[in-house]
Amino acid sequence: MTQDIVLDQGWAPPACTLPTADQPLRVAEFDALFAETVQGVRREERERLRLELAFGPEHAARAAELTARESGCCSFFTFILTVAGGSLTLDVAVPPEHAEVLDVLQARAGAAGRSTASAEAGRPA
16 A cells, blocks of 8 residues: 555656665655755756755755665666755756656655745744
8 A cells, every 4th residue: 555655656666676665764754854954946847856955964964865875776866966155955857757756756845845934934033
């Protein structure tokens, strides 16, 4: 059942070699990263997504570690983490045949970013 949910979300195509039992855990790791760090989401092109993350060495290390593990099981992903000028961005690219996976990633990151922005807007200064 869990695998069906993950596959329905377009997250784990057949090219993914992560064991089925571990796939929901990986999705949860990305959701947590997104919820805690995403400040902006931009779709540069159909096969490319840019995530603006909260700046900080802990966020950069976490994103690097997670994306390195993801590249190990889903080799079709290209992740580029950039730290420059007080900003942190994560560019994600996929080949055209995996663009639907990027659609899901964008939706999840965007939803997490909106939740974070809403929560911060309600906090006293």
